[in-house]
Amino acid sequence: MDELALIQDARHGDLNAFNRLVLAHQDSVFNQAYRVLGDVQAADDAAQEAFISAYENLKSFRGGSFRSWLLRIVTNLCYDELRRRKRRPTTPLEPLDDTGDEIESPSWMKDSGELPEQTAERAELGRAIQHCLDELPFEFRVIVTLVDIQGMDYSEAAEVIGKPLGTVKSRLARARLRLRDCLQGFWELLPATMRLVHEVE
Amino acid sequence: MTTLLSPRDIETLSTYLDGQLTAFERTRLESRLQVELDLRAALEEMRRTRAILRSAPVLRAPRNYTIKPGMVKIRQQTPRAFPILRLTSALASLLFVLAFVGDLIGRNVPALVPVALVQEAAAPETAIMEAAIPTQQTLMQSKAPPPPAAESAMEPQPAQAATEIAVAPMLQMDMLTASPAPTQGTGELNLEAGEALRQATEVTPEQPVEQTEVEDQSEFRRETNVGWWSSLRIFEAITLICAVATGLAALFLRRKGNGT
Numbered sequence: 314m315d316e317l318a319l320i321q322d323a324r325h326g327d328l329n330a331f332n333r334l335v336l337a338h339q340d341s342v343f344n345q346a347y348r349v350l351g352d353v354q355a356a357d358d359a360a361q362e363a364f365i366s367a368y369e370n371l372k373s374f375r376g377g378s379f380r381s382w383l384l385r386i387v388t389n390l391c392y393d394e395l396r397r398r399k400r401r402p403t404t405p406l407e408p409l410d411d412t413g414d415e416i417e418s419p420s421w422m423k424d425s426g427e428l429p430e431q432t433a434e435r436a437e438l439g440r441a442i443q444h445c446l447d448e449l450p451f452e453f454r455v456i457v458t459l460v461d462i463q464g465m466d467y468s469e470a471a472e473v474i475g476k477p478l479g480t481v482k483s484r485l486a487r488a489r490l491r492l493r494d495c496l497q498g499f500w501e502l503l504p505a506t507m508r509l510v511h512e513v514e
Numbered sequence: 515m516t517t518l519l520s521p522r523d524i525e526t527l528s529t530y531l532d533g534q535l536t537a538f539e540r541t542r543l544e545s546r547l548q549v550e551l552d553l554r555a556a557l558e559e560m561r562r563t564r565a566i567l568r569s570a571p572v573l574r575a576p577r578n579y580t581i582k583p584g585m586v587k588i589r590q591q592t593p594r595a596f597p598i599l600r601l602t603s604a605l606a607s608l609l610f611v612l613a614f615v616g617d618l619i620g621r622n623v624p625a626l627v628p629v630a631l632v633q634e635a636a637a638p639e640t641a642i643m644e645a646a647i648p649t650q651q652t653l654m655q656s657k658a659p660p661p662p663a664a665e666s667a668m669e670p671q672p673a674q675a676a677t678e679i680a681v682a683p684m685l686q687m688d689m690l691t692a693s694p695a696p697t698q699g700t701g702e703l704n705l706e707a708g709e710a711l712r713q714a715t716e717v718t719p720e721q722p723v724e725q726t727e728v729e730d731q732s733e734f735r736r737e738t739n740v741g742w743w744s745s746l747r748i749f750e751a752i753t754l755i756c757a758v759a760t761g762l763a764a765l766f767l768r769r770k771g772n773g774t
Binding site: 328335340342344348360365368435443457460461466467482486487492493496 | 521524525527528529532534559560562563564566567568569570571572573574575576577578579580581582583585586
């Protein structure tokens with residue numbers, strides 16, 4: 314896929330070209346929104362909004378990584394959403410389980426190649442990680458999602474958040490430190506090879 | 515445990531894990547790791563934390579976010595001109611109201627200004643007219659036969675009044691009209707009075723010039739006022755048209771944006 318050619322075509326109003334870019338990056342955009350917002354429905358809305366915004370503002374794309382540009386848009390939308398939530402807190406309509414967590418219906422998360430036990434373990438692990446991510450301040454959550462979950466390098470992450478490399482390094486280190494402390498509370502959910510040292514001892 | 519590690523050490527470990535340290539920094543850290551057990555433990559914990567995060571399931575988007583023409587069209591129907599038009603309409607309305615109120619207040623002012631101007635213009639004219647009448651009367655009286663000496667001796671006031679005419683023409687006119695028969699025996703006084711009246715009447719040729727100037731000024735002021743008020747009315751009309759037009763345009767765009 315020639316991404317630059319598709320971007321050029323989309324700039325000239327070719328919606329099909331843009332939709333090919335959407336299909337290529339929608340998982341990444343959705344993941345970023347979900348990890349930052351911690352809510353499937355809100356992440357779904359943010360991802361759709363991000364692609365519409367990207368199409369409308371395609372002329373402002375100055376080159377570089379298209380994925381980084383998309384992630385920057387969705388990160389900003391997530392920030393707006395979190396600010397809106399802070400101003401007008403809402404009660405989720407989804408039912409809660411015994412621990413107070415929302416009961417999701419992750420049918421779309423299923424991987425047909427996994428056993429049910431493996432799927433359950435992954436879901437539990439994912440929930441534990443998300444819980445710890447939710448505990449982080451927004452800036453730390455964004456950077457750790459970009460680097461450790463999206464797999465970006467420091468320069469790409471710096472491009473997304475619009476900050477220098479030093480800020481990325483500092484925020485990432487502090488985020489990992491906090492996550493380490495948080496994940497210690499979920500050590501029984503973690504695979505044996507991933508359990509933290511002092512918990513094993 | 516890593517509680518004794520400085521934030522700088524934590525950042526260095528994190529950066530080391532991602533392979534972002536310079537060769538010098540990496541060598542220096544590795545030499546420290548060989549001797550500092552806490553640092554090594556912290557590195558191991560951070561490595562596992564990082565591994566846990568990287569093992570987080572990558573979620574698939576629950577649906578496709580492909581864009582349909584209608585979705586973009588709906589958003590494009592909210593034009594950026596709407597707030598500009600709305601602001602313009604509000605400002606034009608405000609200016610119109612201010613101009614209209616100013617006009618209403620000013621409608622009483624022109625009624626006062628011409629009266630003042632007319633009075634100002636009429637005052638010298640009246641004085642001239644009043645000054646001219648006794649002059650003619652005095653001249654006619656100087657040609658008439660002088661009255662008896664006894665009468666003139668008994669009534670010296672007209673002559674004295676005539677001497678004051680040069681100083682106060684208005685007073686002179688009143689007094690002269692009040693005493694139409696000067697005495698014969700006061701010939702010198704009559705001559706002085708005549709001279710004073712002549713001097714007073716010498717002013718009359720200049721007065722039409724002043725009167726013309728006053729009239730010109732009055733006319734100029736009237737024209738200026740008329741020009742000012744007509745400009746104000748034009749301004750009112752322009753602001754009203756602008757307010758209505760931009761308001762309607764904003765309403766149209768808003769309804770179009772809402773799809774109604």
